[in-house]
Amino acid sequence: MSNAPIALFAYARPEHLRRTVASLLLNDEAIETPLYVFCDAPRRESLRAQCAEVKEVVESITGFQSVTRVYRSENWGLAKSIVAGVGQVLNAHGQVIVVEDDLIVSPFFLRYMNDGLSMYAADKEVASIHGYTYPVSEPLPETFFIRGADCWGWATWERAWRVFEPNGKALLNRLTRLHLTRAFDLQGAYPYTQMLKDQIEGRNDSWAIRWHASCFLEEMLTLYPKHSLVDNIGNDSSGTHCISTDAFQQRVAMSPVNVERLELSESSSAARAFQAFLGRQTSLTARLKHLVRKYFLD
Secondary structure, X not given: OOOOOXXXXXXXXXXXXXXXXXXXXXXXXXXXXXXXXXXXXXXXXXXXXXXXXHHHHHHOOOOOOEEEEEEOOOOOOXXXXXXXHHHHHHHHHOEEEEXXXXXXXXXXXXXXXXXXXXXXXXXXXXXXXXXXXXXXXXXXXXXXXXXXXXXXXXXXXXXXXXXXXXXXXXXXXXXXXOOOHHHHOOOOOOOHHHHHHHHHOOOOOOHHHHHHHHHHHOXXXXXXXXXXXXXXXXXXXXXXXXXXXXXXXXXXXXXXXOOOOOOOOOOHXXXXXXXXHHHHOOXXXXXXXXXXXXXXXX
């Protein structure tokens, strides 16, 4: 199977984008990987110069098998941009690796993504492959499954993306009717249900909470690596809704992740480790920082 294409989403941070592209180019697979870059238009006049500089960066990109550039003529916002862009690439290729312009990836990121996509392509229980792993204290398996989906450097197939439900109210109704809200909230460790309610009420426009809820309700799994292959450099107040925090900072893996076939079930030890890590982010300020950065940035 050929390498999955990358869908890269950019907005108004040219320096972040340069670093993201540079990290992708350190992957040996880049030269044989098609790249799609989706650039949103400025929301306000004060961002016009930054968006223009982003376009200059995008125009200069080389080193991939091909580069397809998509420039929006009006501001779409992150949610609409990602949902449309992911759908476009999946319609053309059947699989996609999704990266935003504030992620630094390991030189072994694309190998892991392609290995995971190939390994689990036919398994309807698997929703996606994820590159970022929380800096937990507990030991983790080389790779493992967690129920649901995630959004910091991920990959999926057209067959899995079909379960994406854009209607947040429909998702919340199902979670409530099936008495799954506590499980969805990692047994109370993290307020995902509240995030979904906020999306319904228009307090955020998060695509990621709807993607996570869609997959969670279908009892689908996402593959994670023991050693994170992604670091988010956007927690630096550079985004529209971004607050500075280093709580989720990671040093990316500098050796390959061995992707072997696993039993198609959630790792209970990894789930407990995620719950413990998020539970330690107990102050309201710490939780709000992560909520804003992870799901609301545009």
